Amino acid sequence: xxxxxxxxxxxxxxxxxxxGLFGRRWLHKWTGIIASVAVGLSALVAIGVxxxxxxxxxxxxxxxYEWIGVGDFHSSVAALVDPLSSVMLxxxxxVSFLIFVYSNGYMEHDHxxxxxxxxxxxxxxxxxxxxMADNYLLMFVGWEGVGLCSxxxxxxxxxxxxPYVAAKKAFVxxxxxxxxxxxxxxxxxxxxxxxxxxxxxxxxDIATEANLTLxxxxxxxxxxxxxxxxxxxxxxxxxxxxxxxxxxxxxxxxMVTAGVYLVARSMPLFEAAGPSLQVVGTVGAVTAIFAATxxxxxxxxxxxxxxxxxxxxxxxxxxxxxxxxVAAIFHLATxxxxxxxxxxxxxxxxxxxxxxxxxRKMGGLRRKMPVTFWTMLLAGGALAALPPLxxxxxxxxxxxxxxxxxxLALWAVGIVTAVLTAFYVTRAMWMTFYGEPRDHHLYxxxxxxxAVMTLPLIALAVGTVVLGILVGFPPEQGFIDTFLGPVxxxxxxxxxxxxxxxxxxVVSVAAGLLGILAGLSMYVRHRPDPAAVSRASGPFxxxxxxxxxxxxxxxxxxxxxxxxxxxxMWAFDIHVIDGLANRIGWVAALGGGALRRAQTGIVxxxxxxxxxxxxxxxxxxxxxxxxxxxx
Amino acid sequence: MAVPLxxxxxxxxxxxxxxxAGVLVRRNAVVILMSVELMLNATNLALVAFSRRYSxxxxxxxxxxxxxxxxxxxxxxxxxxxxxxxxxxxxxxxxDEIRQMRG
Numbered sequence: 220x221x222x223x224x225x226x227x228x229x230x231x232x233x234x235x236x237x238x239g240l241f242g243r244r245w246l247h248k249w250t251g252i253i254a255s256v257a258v259g260l261s262a263l264v265a266i267g268v269x270x271x272x273x274x275x276x277x278x279x280x281x282x283x284y285e286w287i288g289v290g291d292f293h294s295s296v297a298a299l300v301d302p303l304s305s306v307m308l309x310x311x312x313x314v315s316f317l318i319f320v321y322s323n324g325y326m327e328h329d330h331x332x333x334x335x336x337x338x339x340x341x342x343x344x345x346x347x348x349x350x351m352a353d354n355y356l357l358m359f360v361g362w363e364g365v366g367l368c369s370x371x372x373x374x375x376x377x378x379x380x381x382p383y384v385a386a387k388k389a390f391v392x393x394x395x396x397x398x399x400x401x402x403x404x405x406x407x408x409x410x411x412x413x414x415x416x417x418x419x420x421x422x423x424d425i426a427t428e429a430n431l432t433l434x435x436x437x438x439x440x441x442x443x444x445x446x447x448x449x450x451x452x453x454x455x456x457x458x459x460x461x462x463x464x465x466x467x468x469x470x471x472x473x474m475v476t477a478g479v480y481l482v483a484r485s486m487p488l489f490e491a492a493g494p495s496l497q498v499v500g501t502v503g504a505v506t507a508i509f510a511a512t513x514x515x516x517x518x519x520x521x522x523x524x525x526x527x528x529x530x531x532x533x534x535x536x537x538x539x540x541x542x543x544x545v546a547a548i549f550h551l552a553t554x555x556x557x558x559x560x561x562x563x564x565x566x567x568x569x570x571x572x573x574x575x576x577x578x579r580k581m582g583g584l585r586r587k588m589p590v591t592f593w594t595m596l597l598a599g600g601a602l603a604a605l606p607p608l609x610x611x612x613x614x615x616x617x618x619x620x621x622x623x624x625x626x627l628a629l630w631a632v633g634i635v636t637a638v639l640t641a642f643y644v645t646r647a648m649w650m651t652f653y654g655e656p657r658d659h660h661l662y663x664x665x666x667x668x669x670a671v672m673t674l675p676l677i678a679l680a681v682g683t684v685v686l687g688i689l690v691g692f693p694p695e696q697g698f699i700d701t702f703l704g705p706v707x708x709x710x711x712x713x714x715x716x717x718x719x720x721x722x723x724x725v726v727s728v729a730a731g732l733l734g735i736l737a738g739l740s741m742y743v744r745h746r747p748d749p750a751a752v753s754r755a756s757g758p759f760x761x762x763x764x765x766x767x768x769x770x771x772x773x774x775x776x777x778x779x780x781x782x783x784x785x786x787x788m789w790a791f792d793i794h795v796i797d798g799l800a801n802r803i804g805w806v807a808a809l810g811g812g813a814l815r816r817a818q819t820g821i822v823x824x825x826x827x828x829x830x831x832x833x834x835x836x837x838x839x840x841x842x843x844x845x846x847x848x849x850x
Numbered sequence: 851m852a853v854p855l856x857x858x859x860x861x862x863x864x865x866x867x868x869x870x871a872g873v874l875v876r877r878n879a880v881v882i883l884m885s886v887e888l889m890l891n892a893t894n895l896a897l898v899a900f901s902r903r904y905s906x907x908x909x910x911x912x913x914x915x916x917x918x919x920x921x922x923x924x925x926x927x928x929x930x931x932x933x934x935x936x937x938x939x940x941x942x943x944x945x946d947e948i949r950q951m952r953g
Contacts, residue, residue, distance in 0.1 A: 820949035
């Protein structure tokens with residue numbers, strides 16, 4: 220099965236081509252079925268590959284063909300199959316399949332149905348290339364491909380202004396990050412002479428520490444763009460302008476985790492590169508708490524989830540930074556399930572309310588949409604890290620490693636973030652599903668979504684419940700550790716005391732419960748009343764509602780400056796470069812105008828000119844000849 | 851007694867200048883074409899005379915005269931076609947009247 224690993228991206232690619240070429244005119248509703256079946260087949264192959272790796276298959280490189288061969292430089296289209304990539308393949312294909320099925324219902328009445336599934340298939344193809352690639356160059360192809368699809372799908376409803384502005388913002392910010400990736404990739408090539416993961420990681424010791432630090436920081440900068448970390452996070456909340464399944468698939472479960480995967484994949488470099496991992500961990504922790512505080516005060520249900528995603532991605536980078544790549548990938552996988560579920564659940568609510576996203580107009584919906592409610596409740600519990608749901612095991616693994624490896628500050632930030640997380644998820648769930656309906660017109664028309672949408676919710680909910688305990692128990696020695704651990708050999712192998720682990724788990728569960736209780740107290744019993752709290756905290760509340768004014772800061776300090784600089788360049792181009800070209804043309808036109816008068820149109824004049832010219836030549840030649848002969 | 855070369859050249863030159871003068875002073879396009887023909891034949895006469903005088907084998911120089919016949923025939927064909935289409939455009943063959951090409 221491993222030799223057939225290229226079938227996995229081949230199915231979505233075929234679906235992309237079929238839907239793209241024939242979808243709009245002939246296939247219509249069939250595009251959704253074709254795309255879903257294709258991704259389903261990919262998922263089956265991915266399961267096969269995963270089982271084979273599980274059965275002890277060696278790390279394998281499956282080369283499709285040589286892509287570039289110039290002198291000593293060779294780059295192939297080749298897949299690296301090892302535990303890490305097989306886990307990623309499995310998560311991407313399974314979650315994608317469920318979201319594809321769901322989209323058949325969610326996008327049913329959209330006139331861009333065929334276009335939607337075309338881009339979505341292309342996205343899955345690019346994402347699979349990204350996680351399969353055996354070198355940085357091919358990975359970059361997937362990296363750019365998912366960025367492109369993200370742009371296309373955020374701007375899916377381009378008739379309205381907000382989506383295409385958001386799409387442009389996402390694309391530009393991702394390009395800034397890609398600049399970092401490119402620098403890192405080129406430096407890798409200059410230092411190691413190869414871009415293959417295997418080659419590079421085997422020769423880490425030939426690079427100086429300065430080189431490695433440059434490489435790692437550049438790659439990490441690329442990761443902050445793709446995975447929405449500080450300072451390049453602000454495109455992700457705006458990306459919620461896209462259709463909700465896109466938010467679930469691209470901006471929660473798969474694409475935004477590409478940065479985490481990149482850093483995890485490059486772990487041998489990062490471990491050798493001195494302070495790089497500390498930078499990764501610190502940025503992750505700061506992003507986690509930063510985004511969680513913004514999520515506290517959002518009223519758009521999708522924005523809450525978006526900031527939550529930024530925050531959870533921060534946890535993953537925190538995990539990478541404290542030397543727990545296994546926990547990072549574990550959290551990536553569980554997060555893919557429960558956050559996709561939260562988004563799809565939000566989508567189900569939005570669908571049932573005819574497009575309303577403002578939580579202030581919801582309330583009491585649990586009676587109207589029981590399936591959505593129960594599945595989202597499980598996902599919310601997982602996000603708040605309640606045992607035995609998936610989020611608990613992965614988040615606890617991260618925080619435990621942070622504590623055990625001595626990163627107490629990062630651990631403390633993680634615990635505080637856990638309280639905030641539990642609070643905002645409680646708030647969102649309460650405002651949406653409990654209490655009295657705040658908008659009776661919306662409430663009366665609310666309806667549960669069709670089975671094509673609720674079945675994926677149930678499937679994801681099953682994953683949310685069992686995934687953590689299945690692969691993450693017992694902590695530090697669970698399946699995921701024994702399976703992924705060997706990929707990251709060199710990691711500190713000592714297993715902490717059981718008592719320590721239990722204590723840490725109790726602390727993080729207590730943090731989650733504290734957040735939930737605070738949320739319930741504020742929103743159920745109004746003690747203290749949320750409105751009063753926001754009034755009392757005055758400027759701080761305004762700071763949060765305005766998202767720390769980061770967008771305004773970027774606009775003022777960066778976008779405007781760049782715009783002014785390019786305005787000056789534009790003026791130079793118009794007045795100096797174009798002016799010069801125009802002036803030369805003007806001189807030519809003037810000369811032509813003067814010479815034009817010679818063309819009188821009278822044939823006699825032309826004939827006379829010819830004869831006169833002939834005479835001049837004759838006289839000149841005659842004089843010359845005579846001169847020659849007399850000498 | 852052979853006619854001296856200079857006599858041929860003199861006749862040729864006279865014919866050539868008559869032709870040139872015709873091209874310059876006449877305004878009827880057809881006459882101008884005839885004058886051009888006169889100039890070409892003046893050249894032919896000179897070429898034949900030189901060939902007779904200087905060519906060592908079989909007066910090969912007169913081959914050029916054949917070339918000029920061909921060129922002259924082509925020139926007349928094209929020239930008359932132009933004159934004809936100009937005439938259809940405006941019913942005149944006076945070259946001073948045909949001034950559409952003025953710059």
